[in-house]
Amino acid sequence: MAKAGAKSSVQFIRTPGGDDLAVMPRNEYDRLVALAAEAQEDTGASRIVRNSMRALREGREVVLPKAVADRLANGDNAVRVIREWRGMIQGELAVAVGISQNYLSEIETGRRKGPAELQKKFARALGVPVDLLID
Structure with missing residues (x-):
């Protein structure tokens, strides 16, 4: 993430069709891709936890001491x-x-x-x- 007060190196361009495009340095793009991958992994972990909790409620799993x-x-x-x-x-x-x-x-x-x-x-x-x- 950009630090507060840091100057952004992202440029915004409007196409003739009216779309806004963001142009950024490759290293910033790669960092955003890595952050998105981490978020995807967290979603997978969340899904595993949800499925386990559901299985416990339904009696398909049990927590043992x-x-x-x-x-x-x-x-x-x-x-x-x-x-x-x-x-x-x-x-x-x-x-x-x-x-x-x-x-x-x-x-x-x-x-x-x-x-x-x-x-x-x-x-x-x-x-x-x-x-x-x-x-």
């Missing part, structure tokens, strides 16, 4: 970690998805996997996207 994310990253069973984070006991989650507590325990310890449809039920009951529960 660092301790929960760390446990998931360390390979702890996702159903168990999210269930505990949500403050549910095994019996509550088992009833919510229509399975026995013993079956849920086997899933949480890795002895059984459970079908994709059951993973969807877990996701709904725990209020998280299903892809958070699937390896």
Whole structure:
């Protein structure tokens, strides 16, 4: 940007057709192009933030506390970690998805996997996207 009091080196010319044209040194033009590119990048970042906020509102994404994310990253069973984070006991989650507590325990310890449809039920009951529960 031009500093206050600095003399502008831009010249304005009116064409015979009545259009006003601005003529400026190349370095000023290049600076304006760079500023426009930065503004375009900011727009992209803004779009990413808007999309993420919308996904959070719609329940397609969830914000996890660092301790929960760390446990998931360390390979702890996702159903168990999210269930505990949500403050549910095994019996509550088992009833919510229509399975026995013993079956849920086997899933949480890795002895059984459970079908994709059951993973969807877990996701709904725990209020998280299903892809958070699937390896």
